[in-house]
Amino acid sequence: MSVAVNLTTADLAMFSQLGITVELLERAGIQRVTDAEAREKFGVTGSGDMSGIAFPYFSPMDRVRRTCRVRRDHPEIEKGKPRKKYISAYGDRRRLYFVRGCTELVGDSTVPVVLVEGEKSALALTAWAERSQRTLLPVAIGGCWGWRGRIGSAENFEGKRVDEVGPLPELLGLCSAGRRVYVLLDANCATNPDVGKARAALARVLQKQKADVHILDVPLTDGVNGPDDYIAAHGDDAWARIFDGADEGAKTLDEVKAFLHRFVAISDSQSTAITLWVAHTFVFSIAIWTPYLAITSAMKRCGKSRLLETISYLAHRPWYTVGASAASLFREIDTRRPTLLLDETDALFKGNKEMAEAVRMILNAGAHHKGTVARVVGQGAKMTTKNFGVYCPKAFAGIGSLPDTVSDRSLHIRLERKLHGQGVERLRERVIEPRAAELRGRLAKWIEKQTPALKNSDPELPDELNDRQQDGAEILLAIADAAGGEWPTKARKALTELYTGEAAEDQSVQVRLLADIRAVFDEHGEDRVFSADLVAALAKIETSPWSE
Numbered sequence: 001m002s003v004a005v006n007l008t009t010a011d012l013a014m015f016s017q018l019g020i021t022v023e024l025l026e027r028a029g030i031q032r033v034t035d036a037e038a039r040e041k042f043g044v045t046g047s048g049d050m051s052g053i054a055f056p057y058f059s060p061m062d063r064v065r066r067t068c069r070v071r072r073d074h075p076e077i078e079k080g081k082p083r084k085k086y087i088s089a090y091g092d093r094r095r096l097y098f099v100r101g102c103t104e105l106v107g108d109s110t111v112p113v114v115l116v117e118g119e120k121s122a123l124a125l126t127a128w129a130e131r132s133q134r135t136l137l138p139v140a141i142g143g144c145w146g147w148r149g150r151i152g153s154a155e156n157f158e159g160k161r162v163d164e165v166g167p168l169p170e171l172l173g174l175c176s177a178g179r180r181v182y183v184l185l186d187a188n189c190a191t192n193p194d195v196g197k198a199r200a201a202l203a204r205v206l207q208k209q210k211a212d213v214h215i216l217d218v219p220l221t222d223g224v225n226g227p228d229d230y231i232a233a234h235g236d237d238a239w240a241r242i243f244d245g246a247d248e249g250a251k252t253l254d255e256v257k258a259f260l261h262r263f264v265a266i267s268d269s270q271s272t273a274i275t276l277w278v279a280h281t282f283v284f285s286i287a288i289w290t291p292y293l294a295i296t297s298a299m300k301r302c303g304k305s306r307l308l309e310t311i312s313y314l315a316h317r318p319w320y321t322v323g324a325s326a327a328s329l330f331r332e333i334d335t336r337r338p339t340l341l342l343d344e345t346d347a348l349f350k351g352n353k354e355m356a357e358a359v360r361m362i363l364n365a366g367a368h369h370k371g372t373v374a375r376v377v378g379q380g381a382k383m384t385t386k387n388f389g390v391y392c393p394k395a396f397a398g399i400g401s402l403p404d405t406v407s408d409r410s411l412h413i414r415l416e417r418k419l420h421g422q423g424v425e426r427l428r429e430r431v432i433e434p435r436a437a438e439l440r441g442r443l444a445k446w447i448e449k450q451t452p453a454l455k456n457s458d459p460e461l462p463d464e465l466n467d468r469q470q471d472g473a474e475i476l477l478a479i480a481d482a483a484g485g486e487w488p489t490k491a492r493k494a495l496t497e498l499y500t501g502e503a504a505e506d507q508s509v510q511v512r513l514l515a516d517i518r519a520v521f522d523e524h525g526e527d528r529v530f531s532a533d534l535v536a537a538l539a540k541i542e543t544s545p546w547s548e
Contacts, residue, residue, distance in 0.1 A: 006032050011053060018124040018228045019131065019236070028099050028123060029056045033070060042068040043089035049074045050087065055119040060098040060106040067095050069119065069142070086118070086143075094166045096174070097140035099126045105137040112180040114138045114216075115171075115202070116227060117146070121184075124228035128236055139174070144185055144198035147171050147205075168205070177210035182246060186225045187218035190452030197458045203481060204460050207488055214246045214484040217453060249483035252446050253279065255439055256314060263427045264307045269494035270413050274311065276476040276491055277411065281316040281339045281393040282447040284475070286455050288369050291472030293395035294402055294410035302415040304397035308341045309427060311395060313436035315339040316444065323348060326358030330373050333366065334388040339395070346398035350519075360403050366390035367409040367472070401515050404545050408468055411498050450482045457481065462496045469499045516541055 007015075007025070011032060015025060031054050033041065038050035052072040056065050067088055075082040088094075097119050098106065105111045116122055118140055125138035141147040148166045175181045183203055189195045199215070206213045219242070224230050231239045257275040260266065266274070277293050284290045293311075295304045312318040319338035332338060342348075349356045365371035372387040396402075402410065457478035461470040473495050480491035520537040521529060529537075538546040 007053070008032065015120075015123075017232045018120060019127045019231055020120075020123045021127060024099070024123060024127055024130075027101055029058070029065075030054070030123075031056075038070050042070065044068075044070055044087055045090055046084070046087065048072075048076055048084075055097065057095045057097055058100050060102050063100060063103075069097075071119075094142050094146055096167045096170055097122055097142065099123060099138065102137055105135070106174065109176055109179045111135050111137050112182060113175055114182045114184055115147075116140050116184050117143055117186050118226060118228075121186075121226040121228045124226075124231050128231055128239060131236060132240060141167070141171070141202075144189075144195045147202060148198075172205075172209050175206050175209055175211040178212060180212040180214065181206055182214050182216050182243075184216040184218070184227060187220050187230075188225060190217065190220055190456070193456040196453060196456030199453075200458045200460075200481065203484075203488070212485065213488070214250075215453075215482055216243065216246050217449065218242075220452065247485065249446050249450070250485035250487055252439075252443050253480075253483050253487060256443060259314065259436070259439060260307075260310060262425050263310045264303050264415075265424055266303075266307070266413070266415070268490075269497045272490050272494035273411055273476070273498050274307075274413065276479055277393070277395070278311060278314045279443060279447055279479050280475050282444050283451055283454060283479070284391075284393050285337070285369075286451060287475040289367055289471040289474065290369075290391065290393050291476065292363070292367060292406065292410040293413060294407065295395060295397040295413045295415065296402070297399060297415045299399065299417070302417050304399075304415055305343055306427060307413070307415070308343055308395060308397050311339075312341055313432060314440050314443070315341075315393070326355055326362065327375075329359065329362050330375065330388040330390050333362070333390050333392050337389075337392045339393045342394065342396040344398055345396045345402070346400050348398075349403060360406060362390045363394065363396075363403075363406045363409070366392060366394060409472065411472065411495070413498070447479070450479070453482060454478050460492075462492050464496050465499050469495075473499070513538075513546075516546070 007030070012022065012025075015021075015030075033051060033054045035049050035051045038044040038052070038054065042054060044050050050070060050072060051074070052070045055069050055071065057067045057069070058065050069086050069088045071086055072084070075085040077083065099122060112135075114125055114136055116125065116138060122138040122140040125136065128134075129136040129138070146166055147168055183199055183206070185195060185199045189199050203213050203215065218224065218227055218230050221230070221233070224233055227239065230242070253275050256278060257271045260271045260274055274293065277291065280287070280290070295307055297304055308320060312320045317336065317338045318341055319332065319336070320341040320343070322343045324332075324342070329340070333340065348359060362373055365373055369391050371389070371391045373390050374385055374387050376383055377386045378384050401407070454475070459474060459477035459481050461473060461477065465473060476495065477488070477491055480487040516538055517534065519541075520534055521527070523537070524533075540547070
């Protein structure tokens, strides 16, 4: 008698709704078991009724049954939620769930792997792939942390103690270097921080393995959690659009990066960082910190204004301004939360001291989401103090160095005059705006879909960065991880280079001192200055730390 015959009519109807045929159930060995059969045949123990649907775990290579998980009909209810709905023999090593008959797919590294949480999802995706004539290898990991194991006290992995080790070695063997791997956890990944952290940790482990990792999201819709639910509710074509959109983020970021290179001569690391920065302008409100973009050069005509202008075509709600007053800055930021693109900051900081100090105060406070600047508003008896919110994305351009406190909050983009033959296109608004608008729209749409997951993201931060740099890098790396492909690796390389490389060194105390000494000489208009006069002049530079 076939094992599927003992499934109830309700069981078969449930699987049929997910697109899982009786033939596939037969192949997978799915069967219904009583409480006694679950205990005697599969070694399941514990209190309560263990009857339910059994999912046997077979070795993909020799078809030998290794373990089994039972989906219980009557799990205990705790705080309104089922407890231990899926259960296996205690102490049994957790295994990856393969649908029987996948031996050739396992051994072929050109076949993409799709990692899902549960067995039903693996079966539904297998059925969908066969209907769609796609070659895929769906694999269930037994829950969001199933690949790692249950937290306990016996064995250590990535700083965690586990008492039942997960199938990590087998997983790493399957997801070899270069193999495309889709990480597809349930839709509650966007609302449950623990599931989001599990996905981020799994992606990091696979990326270290140099697998080609792509993140897939199950849309948050009523009655849908796993991909099996989504296929049942919306059909094959709707799921195909989601699956085929796995590369959407990486492709969109690639296009933004290429757009930047068309008009400005910048390095690969610079364009990578700027692309992520542009993307974060659409989602900065969910972050705690926003990194500033400091575009500087040692001389004129190095492309600083051109880069700001190029960014203005792509960023969210851009406000490109030169010499804006402090009052207009904090009022505009408080009201609109724009992407501030501030040009010629060298003149601003060397101009009116009161103005320079006010702007510096805005920039110092505005990198943190709670940043405010207090100002007196009203007239006469109605005067009162108001805290203006100054948190928003900010990029600024100027010659020379920046105030120390502003520099510390910035990603440094140091530009030089382009070399002969290093051609870039003219930035003609009439021609560029329609193309940029379409690209900006796609970027905004992709970022919007990622927003729930980005809120709960926990990206791995490079150890080379200090605490403040890590704060600024966090949202950028979360976006890179969401895009997948080469972006997670490229992003960490670029941010480490820009935060710790030559551009950052240009803002060092020694270089700042030399630059300020040169400015004092220029102000005096002579080739020699008494030491006492030099010290006094340096101490008066409010944008530098010498008075302290």
